[in-house]
Amino acid sequence: AQTVTQSQPEMSVQEAETVTLSCTYDTSESDYYLFWYKQPPSRQMILVIRQEAYKQQNATENRFSVNFQKAAKSFSLKISDSQLGDAAMYFCACSNFGNEKLTFGTGTRLTIIP
Amino acid sequence: DGGITQSPKYLFRKEGQNVTLSCEQNLNHDAMYWYRQDPGQGLRLIYYSQIVNDFQKGDIAEGYSVSREKKESFPLTVTSAQKNPTAFYLCASISWGGYGTGELFFGEGSRLTVL
Numbered sequence: 738a739q740t741v742t743q744s745q746p747e748m749s750v751q752e753a754e755t756v757t758l759s760c761t762y763d764t765s766e767s768d769y770y771l772f773w774y775k776q777p778p779s780r781q782m783i784l785v786i787r788q789e790a791y792k793q794q795n796a797t798e799n800r801f802s803v804n805f806q807k808a809a810k811s812f813s814l815k816i817s818d819s820q821l822g823d824a825a826m827y828f829c830a831c832s833n834f835g836n837e838k839l840t841f842g843t844g845t846r847l848t849i850i851p
Numbered sequence: 852d853g854g855i856t857q858s859p860k861y862l863f864r865k866e867g868q869n870v871t872l873s874c875e876q877n878l879n880h881d882a883m884y885w886y887r888q889d890p891g892q893g894l895r896l897i898y899y900s901q902i903v904n905d906f907q908k909g910d911i912a913e914g915y916s917v918s919r920e921k922k923e924s925f926p927l928t929v930t931s932a933q934k935n936p937t938a939f940y941l942c943a944s945i946s947w948g949g950y951g952t953g954e955l956f957f958g959e960g961s962r963l964t965v966l
Contacts, residue, residue, distance in 0.1 A: 741893075746891070839894075
């Protein structure tokens with residue numbers, strides 16, 4: 738069974754600054770995927786970024802990047818140049834390769850301070 | 852536009868009543884999922900279906916039932932056996948064509964409140 742842990746229930750950051758959200762996971766599989774999803778006040782879940790475990794290079798998507806530490810089973814999300822629209826709940830998730838059942842963490846609520 | 856449509860967005864139910872939440876997708880996705888979201892608990896998997904006429908229990912299936920008669924549709928019934936049904940319910944889908952890609956597409960959710 739997989740577990741995903743987000744130890745920061747809430748975070749805040751000044752607009753235009755950088756913030757890092759933490760996530761640790763546990764899985765017995767060798768091939769798996771890791772994700773960060775964003776849930777704004779509209780409640781629509783949106784994929785932010787995805788990382789394949791077999792890739793050593795950290796994924797990046799514009800202002801969003803991850804720090805993937807496979808040995809430590811750590812998968813943090815860095816948001817650069819934070820914008821007001823980044824305010825949301827952020828969920829870390831894990832799925833095994835070929836099995837699309839995602840296991841989610843409990844989420845981190847990110848507040849952007851103008 | 853392709854997407855996932857959940858209805859109703861808000862639903863009120865009296866104790867002892869069954870209620871069905873609708874989920875329809877026009878993305879031609881093979882697999883569909885139902886998640887339950889509660890404050891402080893993230894998303895928990897209720898049921899999922901990888902092909903038509905087949906579905907599997909997730910982590911919290913007790914008190915719920917589903918059907919998958921069409922590829923596009925995956926309704927969830929919250930039965931009177933569900934002890935604490937008040938929650939936000941999210942439907943999602945994925946295409947097996949992107950084997951292992953893992954990107955779920957979500958609907959906008961349904962908020963169920965038991966009175």
